[in-house]
Amino acid sequence: MDFDDTPAERAFRTEVQAWLDQHVEPRYRTGAASIGIANVDNDSYGAECRAWQRRLFDGGWAGLTWSTDHGGRGAGIMEQLIFSQEQARFSVPVGLFLVAVNMVGPTLIVHGTEDQRKEHLRPILRGDEVWCQLFSEPNAGSDLTSLQTRAVRDGDVYVVNGQKVWTSYAQHAEWAILLARTGHPESGRLGITYLLCDMSMPGIEVRPLRQITGTAHFNEVFLTDVRIPVTDVVGEVDGGWTVARTTLGSERAMIGGLVNTLAIFDDLVALARQRVSNADPVVRQDLTRVFTNARLLEFLGYRLQTSLSQGRMPGPEASVLKMMLSLQLQLIGSLGVRLEGASGALWSEFDGDHAVWQHRLCDQFAVRLGGGPDEVQRNIVAERVLGLPREPASS
């Protein structure tokens, strides 16, 4: 694989850099893009995310690979990759649109009806629709096919009852993708339907859950007699698992590519220079590991993008990428706090760097679990890459 830009790609990169340099506000120019540090549960963060998405849309940078009919640019995967790389140099607020742009859009493009695409794709890109993902339940996380939320047909609607949990950004969302059981209780993956759910409908209650980092990134969502039109079914009734696999593959790829850890490496080096002797061999060794991992993540990202550019959905390579990012964030968080020495134990917005390393240390658990825990990714790699025997299926 050739890692250098072609002349056309170089020209595109220059154009992107010029646009970002002109449009990224000074407050987003500090440090690398990072998840977990933003206070996602306040209204100003919501407004900032919507404003940034709208700015991307107006500038012609939203949905680079989506067709122009849907408000995108009709560009190739390399342009998308270049744009993401350049945008990751800044801490622009993208959080609230991660689900909509990276998971809902790609799923509707593959499985949605023309009406569903018309109704949602352009509003997503314009920053008008925040989406959340109503998949996980108290008793269905890794083993998602055992979900119990029920959808029963009543004329032109499905009546939905159940409880979801860990729903990121539900407190901000206008719409949700929802998995519900339409088959009999033991029907496993063969009795699940994928629905689009308007979050303003009666019967939906959102309760934020506060995390160790102090923010409420995710929520519990209770659904009581929620009436969803049959036109909001995506794919086949009882065939929602096929649709969900597209969403879940996109989620892993998205999470794996979320953080530019090379930029965080630079911050770690600066911290090390400030706090410890250059000659400390253990610190030097850990910094080398962070750098090596960051480069590996970069190359794994290229591999994933290559398969996407060849029209293949993210497969086990997305699991490898996500696992690698988990390991990397674990290392970064613990090294950062260790380098701070005694002040690493402080947790206050008034300490010099706003507890960035403490946040990173605590927030790495989110990446290790969200989108499926490390152990489940290892199972996927064991079965689909190494050819080891399959885990016994629950259904």
Ligand SMILES: Cc1cc2nc3c(=O)[nH]c(=O)nc-3n(C[C@H](O)[C@H](O)[C@H](O)COP(=O)(O)OP(=O)(O)OC[C@H]3O[C@@H](n4cnc5c(N)ncnc54)[C@H](O)[C@@H]3O)c2cc1C
């Ligand atoms: C930050 C964050 C955001 C999230 N956002 C959303 C969202 O927006 N929407 C949504 O629907 N869900 C969301 N989730 C939920 C996420 O998808 C689940 O946490 C994940 O699927 C794991 O499910 P669980 O938490 O029920 O853990 P469980 O499935 O109960 O697993 C707990 C532990 O058991 C072990 N384990 C489980 N199964 C296996 C196995 N087969 N082999 C080996 N070990 C196993 C692992 O150690 C695992 O960590 C989010 C989670 C996090 C952390």
